[in-house]
Amino acid sequence: MTECHGLAGLVPTAVQTTGRVVEHEPMARDTMRLRIECPEIARQILPGQFFMVRDPRVTDPMLGRPFALLDTYDGPTGEPIGVEFGYIVVGKMTELMTTWRVGDECEIWGPLGNGFPVPKDFENLALVAGGIGQTPFLAVAKEALGHRSYGDPLRQLSNFPQSVSLSYGARSAEYLAGLNLFEIDGLDLEISTDDGSAGHRGFVTELLAARIAGESPPDAIYCCGPEPMMAAVARLAQEAGISCWLSLETPMACGFGICFSCVTRVRLDDGSWDYRRTCVEGPVFPAETLVL
Numbered sequence: 001m002t003e004c005h006g007l008a009g010l011v012p013t014a015v016q017t018t019g020r021v022v023e024h025e026p027m028a029r030d031t032m033r034l035r036i037e038c039p040e041i042a043r044q045i046l047p048g049q050f051f052m053v054r055d056p057r058v059t060d061p062m063l064g065r066p067f068a069l070l071d072t073y074d075g076p077t078g079e080p081i082g083v084e085f086g087y088i089v090v091g092k093m094t095e096l097m098t099t100w101r102v103g104d105e106c107e108i109w110g111p112l113g114n115g116f117p118v119p120k121d122f123e124n125l126a127l128v129a130g131g132i133g134q135t136p137f138l139a140v141a142k143e144a145l146g147h148r149s150y151g152d153p154l155r156q157l158s159n160f161p162q163s164v165s166l167s168y169g170a171r172s173a174e175y176l177a178g179l180n181l182f183e184i185d186g187l188d189l190e191i192s193t194d195d196g197s198a199g200h201r202g203f204v205t206e207l208l209a210a211r212i213a214g215e216s217p218p219d220a221i222y223c224c225g226p227e228p229m230m231a232a233v234a235r236l237a238q239e240a241g242i243s244c245w246l247s248l249e250t251p252m253a254c255g256f257g258i259c260f261s262c263v264t265r266v267r268l269d270d271g272s273w274d275y276r277r278t279c280v281e282g283p284v285f286p287a288e289t290l291v292l
């Protein structure tokens, strides 16, 4: 059973609820996939949005942590009843999460943030991911390829891109997480690893550069990963005149606009810059607006 309360603040449709762990499986080295039953969030959430998760049994860590939607899953009636996300173990909360078992409860609030633009006006959509930054792109790819719809009411695309590719880079083969999930009809998946243990040896930006120079260059790029990699992707996109959106993974405390712990610098029309909250105005920003 889940409890649900309206979440006061700047995201009127978000809810804070008690979720229940229904699956918890390894995805790659130090990387796990969690499936949480939380129908109120699953019904609404869109690709590129996120939720905050915390453990109600502890006060350290006290604050929740943000995780991107990997995908929703359906119950017996065909309605979305829960969310999945992938996480890499980097610190206190993610270490604690590795101890969660099926049946455990967690606090979860969302959907939060803006998500990626609706992928309906592009011919060739290129998704570019580094490290754990591939997680938002499962739902993005499924929607852009017409395999699944999200949101309440369900978002139906009027036009689909002619091609959708995912260029996914990781340190080495053992860190490539959830490759089987990305074996989707129509998705052009290419891999790079820093050490050459799988796919192209080198940076994922080299795969993107080759794609841009190829026969069907992208007219839109969605990117998520470490900031230096996203800055490099933004430069490539700008040089080629391609629209590009970056999803930031700024550390967050509240997730819904109150604490200002998540600010990032954005350019203003008059040439100056100002702060914007990644949790509310992001996490997805047009690349050219960011001061990286």
Ligand SMILES: Cc1cc2nc3c(=O)[nH]c(=O)nc-3n(C[C@H](O)[C@H](O)[C@H](O)COP(=O)(O)OP(=O)(O)OC[C@H]3O[C@@H](n4cnc5c(N)ncnc54)[C@H](O)[C@@H]3O)c2cc1C
Pocket (backbone or CB within 6 Å): 050, 061, 065, 066, 067, 068, 069, 085, 086, 087, 088, 089, 090, 091, 092, 093, 094, 095, 132, 135, 136, 248, 249, 250, 251, 252, 283
């Ligand atoms: C919108 C959004 C979506 C995200 N989606 C995912 C996801 O799908 N999967 C996933 O694994 N992670 C995701 N993250 C990052 C995730 O929130 C952090 O890895 C997590 O908060 C770490 O918590 P922790 O308590 O384990 O680590 P902490 O103990 O808080 O930190 C451990 C170390 O990691 C560093 N660190 C913590 N957070 C970040 C960060 N965001 N960027 C860089 N360094 C950091 C700290 O400085 C510290 O050195 C997302 C972040 C955002 C903002």
Ligand code: FES
Pocket (backbone or CB within 6 Å): 251, 252, 253, 254, 255, 256, 257, 258, 259, 260, 261, 262, 263, 277, 278, 279, 280
């Ligand atoms: S995390 Fe609190 S304002 Fe963004």
